[in-house]
Amino acid sequence: xxxxxxxxxxxxxxxxxxxxxxxxxxxxxxxxxxxxxxxxxxxxxxxxxxxxxxxxxxxxxxxxxxxxxxxxxxxxxxxxxxxxxxxxxxxxxxxxxxxxxxxxxxxxxxxxxxxxxxxxxxxxxxxxxxxxxxxxxxxxxxxxxxxxxxxxxxxxxxxxxxxxxxxxxxxxxxxxxxxxxxxxxxxxxxxxxxxxxxxxxxxxxxxxxxxxxxxxxxxxxxxxxxxxxxxxxxxxxxxxxxxxxxxxxxxxxxxxxxxxxxxxxxxxxxxxxxxxxxxxxxxxxxxxxxxxxxxxxxxxxxxxxxxxxxxxxxxxxxxxxxxxxxxxxxxxxxxxxxxxxxxxxxxxxxxxxxxxxxxxxxxxxxxxxxxxxxxxxxxxxxxxxxxxxxxxxxxxxxxxxxxxxxxxxxxxxxxxxxxxxxxxxxxxxxxxxxxxxxxxxxxxxxxxxxxxxxxxxxxxxxxxxxxxxxxxxxxxxxxxxxxxxxxxxxxxxxxxxxxxxxxxxxxxxxxxxxxxxxxxxxxxxxxxxxxxxxxxxxxxxxxxxxxxxxxxxxxxxxxxxxxxxxxxxxxxxxxxxxxxxxxxxxxxxxxxxxxxxxxxxxxxxxxxxxxxxxxxxxxxxxxxxxxxxxxxxxxxxxxxxxxxxxxxxxxxxxxxxxxxxxxxxxxxxxxxxxxxxxxxxxxxxxxxxxxxxxxxxxxxxxxxxxxxxxxxxxxxxxxxxxxxxxxxxxxxxxxxxxxxxxxxxxxxxxxxxxxxxxxxxxxxxxxxxxxxxxxxxxx
Numbered sequence: 001x002x003x004x005x006x007x008x009x010x011x012x013x014x015x016x017x018x019x020x021x022x023x024x025x026x027x028x029x030x031x032x033x034x035x036x037x038x039x040x041x042x043x044x045x046x047x048x049x050x051x052x053x054x055x056x057x058x059x060x061x062x063x064x065x066x067x068x069x070x071x072x073x074x075x076x077x078x079x080x081x082x083x084x085x086x087x088x089x090x091x092x093x094x095x096x097x098x099x100x101x102x103x104x105x106x107x108x109x110x111x112x113x114x115x116x117x118x119x120x121x122x123x124x125x126x127x128x129x130x131x132x133x134x135x136x137x138x139x140x141x142x143x144x145x146x147x148x149x150x151x152x153x154x155x156x157x158x159x160x161x162x163x164x165x166x167x168x169x170x171x172x173x174x175x176x177x178x179x180x181x182x183x184x185x186x187x188x189x190x191x192x193x194x195x196x197x198x199x200x201x202x203x204x205x206x207x208x209x210x211x212x213x214x215x216x217x218x219x220x221x222x223x224x225x226x227x228x229x230x231x232x233x234x235x236x237x238x239x240x241x242x243x244x245x246x247x248x249x250x251x252x253x254x255x256x257x258x259x260x261x262x263x264x265x266x267x268x269x270x271x272x273x274x275x276x277x278x279x280x281x282x283x284x285x286x287x288x289x290x291x292x293x294x295x296x297x298x299x300x301x302x303x304x305x306x307x308x309x310x311x312x313x314x315x316x317x318x319x320x321x322x323x324x325x326x327x328x329x330x331x332x333x334x335x336x337x338x339x340x341x342x343x344x345x346x347x348x349x350x351x352x353x354x355x356x357x358x359x360x361x362x363x364x365x366x367x368x369x370x371x372x373x374x375x376x377x378x379x380x381x382x383x384x385x386x387x388x389x390x391x392x393x394x395x396x397x398x399x400x401x402x403x404x405x406x407x408x409x410x411x412x413x414x415x416x417x418x419x420x421x422x423x424x425x426x427x428x429x430x431x432x433x434x435x436x437x438x439x440x441x442x443x444x445x446x447x448x449x450x451x452x453x454x455x456x457x458x459x460x461x462x463x464x465x466x467x468x469x470x471x472x473x474x475x476x477x478x479x480x481x482x483x484x485x486x487x488x489x490x491x492x493x494x495x496x497x498x499x500x501x502x503x504x505x506x507x508x509x510x511x512x513x514x515x516x517x518x519x520x521x522x523x524x525x526x527x528x529x530x531x532x533x534x535x536x537x538x539x540x541x542x543x544x545x546x547x548x549x550x551x552x553x554x555x556x557x558x559x560x561x562x563x564x565x566x567x568x569x570x571x572x573x574x575x576x577x578x579x580x581x582x583x584x585x586x587x588x589x590x591x592x593x594x595x596x597x598x599x600x601x602x603x604x605x606x607x608x609x610x611x612x613x614x615x616x617x618x619x620x621x622x623x624x625x626x627x628x629x630x631x632x633x634x635x636x637x638x639x640x641x642x643x644x645x646x647x648x649x650x651x652x653x654x655x656x657x658x659x660x661x662x663x664x665x666x667x668x669x670x671x672x673x674x675x676x677x678x679x680x681x682x683x684x685x686x687x688x689x690x691x692x693x694x695x696x697x698x699x700x701x702x703x704x705x706x707x708x709x710x711x712x713x714x715x716x717x718x719x720x721x722x723x724x725x726x727x728x729x730x731x732x733x734x735x736x737x738x739x740x741x742x743x744x745x746x747x748x749x750x751x752x753x754x755x756x757x758x759x760x761x762x763x764x765x766x767x768x769x770x771x772x773x774x775x776x777x778x779x
Contacts, residue, residue, distance in 0.1 A: 026088055027061040027263065028095045029234045030054050030074055033691075037233045038099055039110055040117065041076040057233035059263065061307070065093075074099060077587070078107030105587040106632060111206050112226065114474070115215055115425050116415045121581050124486070124534035124544035126209040126594045128628060132230060135202045137683070137698050137726055139739050141251070141274065143182070143196050143225070147722075148679040148702045150207045151626035152644035154672055156750045159326035159764050161274075161292050162352045162381065164196040165751065168209050169598060170622040170646045170673035171222025171550070171573060174754060179552060181212070181219030183226045185314050187358050187375040188219060190407050190433055194354055194379045197318055198296045201255050201270045203230045209626070210575045210596060211550025213528035214488040217429060217470050220528075221550035221573055232257030232268035232300060238779050245739075245772020248277030253776075257300070264304050271297040279768055280327040284343045284392045289324035308364040315357040325350035325383075328762035330390050332715055332749060335763050339747055346387025346397050353380040368416045368424075379405040390762050394444030402438035407431060425488075426473035433466045456506040458514070462558065468494040474530070486532040495523040498556045520558065522567035526551045540583040548575045552604070557613040568614045571602045590630040598622040606755055608656045619651035620670060640681040646673050655711055655755070668713045671754045676705035693731045700724040709752040710761050717749045735776040745769035 026045075030038045037058025044051050045062065047070050054060045067089040075081040079099040086095045101107060109120040113127040120129055128150035130140070140146060144157035144164040154167040165172060166180045173179040181188060182195035189195040199205075205227050212220035236258030243251040250273070257268025273295055278288035296318040303311045325348045329335040358375035381403045389395040413427035439460045447454035474488030502515040528551050534544040550573035557565050579594035603618025624646040631639050648670035657663035669675075679702045687694050702722045709715040723744050728737035750766035 023064045023066055024088060024090055024093045025061065025063050026065040026093055026095070027059065028097070030058045030060065030082075030097050030099060031233075031235055032079075033098055033100055035235050035237055037231075037235065038076060038079070041074050041079075041099065044073045044075070045070050046073065047071065056231055057266065057302075059234060063307075072097065076108070078105050104632065104635070106583065106590050106630060109204070111204075112228070113206055113208050113224075115413060116418070118418065121540070121583060121590070121592075122542065124484070124532055124542060124579075124581075125546065126577065126579055126592075126596075126626065128207045128209075128592075130205040130207070132202045132204055135199060135205065137696060137728065137737075138681075138700065138724070139726060139741070140199055140202075140205075142198055145199075146205065146207075146225070148642070148644075148677055148704070149205075150209070151628055151642040152209060152624070152646060152677065153207055154674070154677075156672075157767070158751050159290070159328065160320070160322050160350060161198070161294055162193055162196055162320050162322065162325070162350060165672060166195070166225070167672050168207070168223035169596065169624065169644075170620075170648045170670045171211075171598065171600065172672055173221075173552075173604075175604075177552065177555070178219050179221040181216050181224040183216075183224060184316065184356060185227070185229055185358065186360065186373055187314075187356050187377065188216070188409060189356075189377065190219070190431075191379055191405055191435075193352065193381050194356075194377060194405075197316075197354065198272055198274065198294060199227065200253065200272050200296060200298060201230045203228045209594075210546075210577060210598070211528075211548045211573045213492075213526075213549055213551040214472060214474060214490045214530040215425070217472075217490065217492055217528070218468070218494075218551060218553050221552040221571070229298065229300070230257075230268075231302065232259070232266040234259050234262055234266070239776060241774055241776035243772055243774030245276075245770055247279060247770060248275075249770065249772055250275050251774070265301070267299075267301040269297065269299045278324060280324065280340050280342055282324070282344060283341050284345055289342060289344075289348075290322075290327045291324055292320060292322040294321075295319045310362045312360040312362070313358075314360070316355070318352070318354045320350065320352040320354075322348075322350040322352075324348050325386070326764070328390050328751075328753075328764050330762060331759060332709075332752070332761070332763045335749070335765055336747060339765055340768060342390070343392045344387045344390055345392045345394060347385040348387060349384040350386075351380075351382045351384075353378070367420060368414055371411075371413045371415070373409075373411045373413070375407075375409045377405075377407040377409075379403075379407075388441075393446040395447045395450075396444070397442045399440040399442070400437065401440070402436060404437075405433070405435040407433045421478045423476040423478075424473070425476075426471075428469070428471045430469040431467070433464075433468075435462075435464045437462045453506065456504060459503050459505065459511075461501050463499040464496065464556075465498075466494055466496040466553075468492060468553075472528075482536045484534045486530075486534075488530045490528040491525065492528070492551065492553070493523070493525040494553050495521075496556070497521045498558060500558045520556050520566050522554065522556065524554045524570050526553075526570050526572070540587070542581045543579070544581075545578045546576075548577070549573065550575070555604075555614065560611055560613045562611075565613055565615070568604055569602055569616045571600070571604050571616060571618075574599045574601070588632045590628075592628045593626060595625045596623065605654060607654055607662065608755075609660055609662050617652060617654055620648060620653075621651065622646055622648045622670065622673075636685045636687075638683045640683075641679070643676070643678040645676055646670075647675065648673055653711060665712065668711060669708050671708050671711055674705040674707040674719075676703075678703040693729070695729045696727075698726045704748075709749055709763070710754045710756060710758065712757045715749075715752055715758040715761060715763075720746050720748045722746060733778050735778070736773065737776075738771075738773045740769070740771035742767060742769050743771075 041054045043060040109129040176192040208224040238256040241253045255270035275293040278290040280289040282289040298316040301313045355378040361372045383400040409431045411429045441458040443454040470492040472490035476486040498520045501517040504512040530548045532546040577596040600620040602616040605618040629641045653665040654662045726739040751764040753761040
């Protein structure tokens with residue numbers, strides 16, 4: 001018996017050895033007909049009953065496949081199932097398949113809103129995704145172009161490509177500390193001037209509406225915008241494009257990506273130049289005023305060290321050279337009477353440098369993934385001869401020869417698989433932020449009518465340091481096949497210091513120290529909870545109810561003499577929401593809706609009396625609803641529609657009353673928040689000559705209801721509509737497109753200094769009618 005067992009063991013060992021020597025690794029790539037990698041596609045070998053899914057590069061892999069003939073099947077909702085008879089041996093171990101879209105189904109959208117990969121329709125929150133194709137075809141070139149791409153999203157350029165105001169559901173701020181977080185490939189942008197950037201080679205843009213501080217921390221007061229760029233894979237691809245338009249606009253793009261070592265090392269880069277000759281004419285000089293130039297680029301590399309471990313390097317850079325930045329006019333009446341003209345003696349020169357870099361290490365465990373993200377952001381935003389009085393008189397200008405911000409962030413995160421009954425997302429996050437500034441205010445001879453000391457110069461130097469650390473955890477438990485409950489909690493702690501000094505210079509006298517060098521210190525901590533319950537009565541129907549909290553940290557009042565007011569506290573938003581997500585008519589109609597109530601307390605408001613400082617005296621409530629529809633009524637025709645309703649009311653709002661004191665403007669409405677918005681987009685595609693030639697037409701209509709431009713609510717923008725359109729034709733690798741924005745050439749106010757009354761608040765008109773054409777070659 002022992003001899004028989006020994007002989008059997010030897011035979012089995014020999015059989016296993018032979019199999020191990022013959023077994024091969026079957027792998028390949030799944031892509032669309034356009035060559036775009038397909039993520040999370042199901043790959044199946046029926047004969048072996050083995051399954052896997054593709055990664056973000058469209059790559060799949062099976063280990064230990066015995067040589068032979070098999071059927072390889074690939075499926076994904078929104079695409080036709082692909083099937084191929086394959087032969088697997090040492091010479092044929094790689095097989096690639098192409099998926100064609102199912103024209104009668106909406107394609108599923110992947111999002112990472114909860115810091116893990118998920119299907120848009122299965123994530124129980126108000127999140128929308130804008131695809132890379134939509135970004136390109138609708139000519140969404142920068143953050144401000146995202147206006148009303150999703151419900152209740154307001155984005156407007158503030159007069160330069162370096163700064164945009166972003167609001168979600170009426171939550172916004174005009175300071176440089178964002179109330180809506182912007183993440184670029186997982187890297188948080190801590191400053192308003194780093195949140196506004198060019199959008200190049202985009203895979204998708206995710207917009208998370210409502211407070212998101214449990215997972216995203218200090219910048220999630222009103223919501224989050226996640227910008228995800230395309231990643232290189234095993235399929236080489238590249239493009240070059242050139243575009244021209246009115247107002248002397250020019251844009252040139254190029255990109256190249258692919259494998260350096262197949263299945264192991266991938267790399268890619270993009271570059272862009274963008275400029276125009278200006279919308280405004282300076283009647284003081286007789287020349288065009290606002291003339292921005294932007295140079296931007298990115299580099300991406302990913303190394304797959306094995307099945308479990310990967311390293312990703314991501315770097316981006318943008319340089320802005322803006323002559324005539326922020327072309328504001330003295331008041332709304334002048335702006336509307338004499339559109340796109342101004343009279344200023346300042347050059348308003350701005351130079352911005354923005355660099356971001358990140359290194360992400362990911363390790364796959366059984367049932368979970370660990371990620372470590374190390375990132376660095378450098379921002380330098382300098383100003384010269386900036387006209388503060390917006391007139392041809394030599395009253396006040398300012399310069400910033402130094403404004404440098406350096407931010408290090410580190411996040412360590414663990415995420416379990418979605419199919420586990422108990423799912424976990426959690427981690428720790430830390431940052432070091434330092435911002436140094438030197439601001440010069442020049443009070444010219446014409447300022448003497450208000451200040452007899454003029455002319456003179458005031459110098460303000462600051463060195464601000466903020467260190468923060470946070471820990472967060474979110475648990476999702478599957479109660480049954482239909483019910484899930486999710487709960488999360490985050491704690492943020494920040495310590496900060498500010499070194500500041502001010503001096504006064506009046507030539508030819510020696511400088512006078514107005515405020516000697518002093519250091520202010522402060523700290524704050526905040527808990528950010530969330531709770532969510534979801535119910536799926538059917539496969540394509542989900543109901544949810546949630547509570548979330550948003551948080552924005554406190555800061556300094558550097559000019560006050562009152563030691564008790566040197567620090568102001570954090571502010572908070574509490575959001576209560578119910579929603580529905582659904583798909584109908586065999587996935588040809590997607591309908592999502594939500595109702596929300598947001599309470600904004602301890603709001604940080606700027607007070608002008610009895611002294612100029614920020615205090616936590618504001619209280620605001622926003623309530624409303626959202627509807628988002630996407631339908632495929634006919635082959636090649638897609639219609640999208642969204643609407644948003646926001647009813648806002650201040651419970652406390654302190655403003656100057658005209659006599660030097662404060663008055664509570666309780667009941668006033670939130671600024672930059674239309675009571676009703678609506679957007680309709682249509683995309684029609686048609687193919688000819690065996691799919692070698694394609695045309696597309698994408699008209700858009702956006703309606704913005706009445707909105708108030710200042711906190712006094714005496715400057716009102718009446719309802720208006722914007723009409724955009726793009727027409728394009730592709731033949732083989734060449735694409736020609738014609739585009740237009742604000743085709744009706746509507747005049748509207750896009751920005752105003754919200755803290756001032758109508759008569760004195762500087763304003764900016766929205767972009768006039770623009771149009772142009774572009775040519776693109778892809779390979």
